[in-house]
Amino acid sequence: MAVLRSLQLPCYLSNALNAIAKCSQLIEIANRSSFSSQALHQTSHSRSQHCAPFDFNFNSDDPTLPQFLEQLKKVSLSSSQAEALHLSGFQANRDLICSAIWALRDQWKPALLAFQRNCHHNDEKVCNLMIWVLATHAKYSTAWCIIRDMHRSSLSTRQAMLIMIDRYASANNSVKAIQTFKFMDKFRLTPDQEAFHALLTALCKYGNVEEAEEFMLVNKKLFPLETEGFNIILNGWCNITKDVYEAKRVWREMSKYCITPDATSYSYMISCFSKEGNLFDSLRLYDQMKKMGWIPGIEVYNSLVYVLTRENCLKEALRTIDKLKEQGLQPGSVTFNCMILPLCEAGKLAEARIMLNTMIEENVSPTTETYHAFFEGTDYQGTLEFLRRMKDSGLGPSKDSFLMILGKFLKLKQPVNALKIWTEMKTYDVVPNCVHYRIMIEGLVACRWFIKARDFYEEMVSNGSSADPKLIMLIQKEVLDSGDKGKQNVKKAKSVKHSKK
Secondary structure, three states, X not given: OOHHHHHHOOOOOOHHHHHHHOOOOXXXXXXXXXXXXXXXXXXXXXXXXXXXOOOOOOOOOOOOHHHHHHXXXXXXXXXXXXXXXXXXXXXXXXHHHHHHHHHOXXXXXXXXXXXXXXXXXXXXXHHHHHHHHHHHOOOHHHHHHHHHHHHHOOOOOHHHHHHHHHHHHHOOOHHHHHHHHHHHHHHOOOOOHHHHHHHHHHHHHOOOHHHHHHHHHHOOOOOOOOHHHHHHHHHXXXXXXXXXXXXXXXXXXXXXXXXXXXXXXXXXXHHHHHHOOOHHHHHHHHHHHHHOOOOOOHHHHHHHHHHXXXXXXXXXXXXXXXXXXXXXXOOOHHHHHHHHHHHHHOOOHHHHHHHHHHHHHOOOOOOHHHHHHHHHHOOHHHHHHHHHHHHHOOOOOOHHHHHHHHHHHHHOOOHHHHHHHHHHHHHOOOOOOHHHHHHHHHHHHHOOOHHHHHHHHHHHHHOOOOOOHHHHHHHHHHHHHHHHHHHHHHHHHHOOOOOOO
């Protein structure tokens, strides 16, 4: 296999391959995570790089791995032949290579060096792993070079092509994802129904549901419309974009094309109506589902528990839990969270605490979402209590936990409690980052605590964060606009010490 040589030289592929490989560089967008009711029963599709694209046993405990990683990083930053020669003398087996590539998945250059050190170039999984890393970093041309060499070596490129489809979709480049699917036959691969569904799933997973639906309908002669394909689209509208209007439209389209919904179809729609607080339609579809002979799964019951609790039907929600037990199902943490969260949102903390106690009595462990729900609804003393309980359970608290709590108190115009919580972060060994500082500065300015806001800004910069002219302008503008009232509040701010409760 000529992959080492081809990766070191420019790759000249066919015109069709170049048309796919030339793509604008992926822009990574860091989305702030937020906790909401939809998170309880939402189909999760993370864009992060923390999940392997396929089953692989990575040995992070290999004693030679740290030294190997250090050498790879050093060589990737140096053009020194001596460094490269030193690396060439390192004995690396297949497992070490795979572990190194995965450990370096956020740094494609040293990961590529590890791949080039691989002495098992005919290993399909190793190639696929490297392709995934490269495509994740938008190094599509290099990834296509590996696919071409795999094809020349008579290795199957099917999984590699599906990885490319997924990576293009993750970069919101639906055109390239679709082109890659159409290009499969160039590698003597048949774009079969399984690959077709993989394409639809990838497009929907990253929010390109409209493009997926259009592609499914346009290709209905080649790939006849059926329930599974529509379910992929339904899941996209119901759980990815959470657009109930479009979900209802697709449901009607299924009837138009004489496609019979199955248990999964009903589950998606009930979940969608539940998150919208639509109790009537949730129960209507549940009854219809049973009449059609489909057995509701735990996801359906969780959705009903949530919408019943949210619509002040707590007794009916408890009966629903009894009903799922009668079906041989066991309520889990998601089931109890589907009651605790709407109760906390409605300020019914006593009822929420009862459900938490019931949860523990039934040997169901609270989750991070459970505690975050209480953070949203409880006062300062209650917040301290659940911070302790969260720590005792081994679930944190995390930086996101404190971000949520700080935001809550500042939104409630309780800057004193926000400052107290800030000091609590040290107790839990949580180091604030620039996001924590920003929310504190903006919140303190909104509360007209200008001097304290400026103190936080100076501390943020002194801790290594870049200067932020927008925050400076915000502080200065509010001070100028506040007049005499602002001056009075500035005097109040001086009385609050930053490091004490």
